[in-house]
Amino acid sequence: MGKTSAGAEAPAAEKAAGTKKAAATKKAVATTAPAAAKKTATKAAAAKDTAAKKTAAKKTAAKKTATKTAAKKAPAARKPESRVAMVRRARRINRELAELYPYAHPELDFTNPFELLVATVLSAQTTDLRVNQTTPRLFAVCPTPEDMAAMAPERLEELIRPTGFFRAKTRSLLGLSAALRDRFGGEVPGRLEDLVTLPGVGRKTANVVLGNAFGVPGITVDTHFGRLARRFGWTTQEDADKVEADVAAIFPKSEWTMLSHRVVFHGRRVCHSRKPACGACPIAPLCPAYGEGETDPEKAKKLLKYELGGQPGQRLKPPADYPGQPAPPMAAP
Numbered sequence: 001m002g003k004t005s006a007g008a009e010a011p012a013a014e015k016a017a018g019t020k021k022a023a024a025t026k027k028a029v030a031t032t033a034p035a036a037a038k039k040t041a042t043k044a045a046a047a048k049d050t051a052a053k054k055t056a057a058k059k060t061a062a063k064k065t066a067t068k069t070a071a072k073k074a075p076a077a078r079k080p081e082s083r084v085a086m087v088r089r090a091r092r093i094n095r096e097l098a099e100l101y102p103y104a105h106p107e108l109d110f111t112n113p114f115e116l117l118v119a120t121v122l123s124a125q126t127t128d129l130r131v132n133q134t135t136p137r138l139f140a141v142c143p144t145p146e147d148m149a150a151m152a153p154e155r156l157e158e159l160i161r162p163t164g165f166f167r168a169k170t171r172s173l174l175g176l177s178a179a180l181r182d183r184f185g186g187e188v189p190g191r192l193e194d195l196v197t198l199p200g201v202g203r204k205t206a207n208v209v210l211g212n213a214f215g216v217p218g219i220t221v222d223t224h225f226g227r228l229a230r231r232f233g234w235t236t237q238e239d240a241d242k243v244e245a246d247v248a249a250i251f252p253k254s255e256w257t258m259l260s261h262r263v264v265f266h267g268r269r270v271c272h273s274r275k276p277a278c279g280a281c282p283i284a285p286l287c288p289a290y291g292e293g294e295t296d297p298e299k300a301k302k303l304l305k306y307e308l309g310g311q312p313g314q315r316l317k318p319p320a321d322y323p324g325q326p327a328p329p330m331a332a333p
C-alpha cells in the first residue's frame, strides 16, 4: 500500500513537473508565436506591396503600350493635317480598300441600264438586299419601260411593296418609264443632265447608272459614303452634292466609280453607322476617327458583316469573283 502510496506520489510529482514544462512550453510558444506571426505578416505585407508595385508598373507599361499603339494606329489624329497630307492619306485609303475589296461591285442585281435605274430608285430608304429580293418578280412582269409605263398603279404598288414607300416609288417608276418611252425612245440616256430630268432620279441615282451601266465615272454619295467620307476627314459636309464635290477634288476621275464601291463596301462590312469595328479595321492607322467604335480586336471581329463576317452578301446573283455567299431569295410569307 505504502509502495502503492509512494508509487502514487511519484507519478503525481512527475505529472506536476510535466504540467510545469508544458506550461512553460505553451508560454514560450505563446510568446514566440505573435513574434513569428508578426514576422510572417510583415513579410506577407512586403510581398503584397512588391506585387502591387509590380502590377502597377505592369499596368503603366501596358497603358504606355496601348497609348503608343493607339498613336500608331491613328497617326492622322495626332496633329492638324495639311491639304497635301490629307490628299495623300485619302489616296492611300483608296489603295488599301482596293486591296481589301478587289471584288467590290454595285450591290444591286441588274442585267441592263433600265433594271439598274429601277433598282436604284427602289433602293431609297431600304437595303439593296430587299431590292434584290423584290426585283426578280417585278422584271418578270415588266421587263421594259413600255411594259412598266402601261401597268396599273395598284399592281405596281403590290409588286414593289416590300421596298417600302411603295406609293411614292410607284409614282416615280410610272413617271420615269413613261418619260423613257416618250422622250428617249425607250432607252435609258447615258448623260447626267438627261437622267436627272427623269421623275425620282437625282444625282446619286444618275451617278450609279452612269458609273455602272455606261462606264462614265461617277461618285455615288449614299448614306455609307457620306458617313465614311466624314470619318476619313475628306469632307465636313452633310449635303450629298457638297460631299460629292469635296471628294471629286481629291481623286482623279478614273477612280470615282470604284472608289464609291470600295467605300460603300467598307461602310457595310466594317465601318458601320452605330458600331464601327475599329479594332478589326485594316485601315485604322489611316483613319482619324479610329476609336469611334469598338477597339477590342476580338469584340470588333464579331461586328464584321457579309463575306468578312461570314454572312451572305446583298446580291442574289453576285459577280463570279465574289468570295462570299449569294443572298437568299425573299422568304415566303
Ligand code: SF4
Residues within 6 Å of the ligand: 231, 270, 271, 272, 276, 277, 278, 279, 281, 282, 283, 284, 287, 288, 289, 290, 291, 292, 293
Ligand atoms: S472602322 Fe473605325 S478605324 Fe475603320 S474606318 Fe471606320 S472609324 Fe475608321
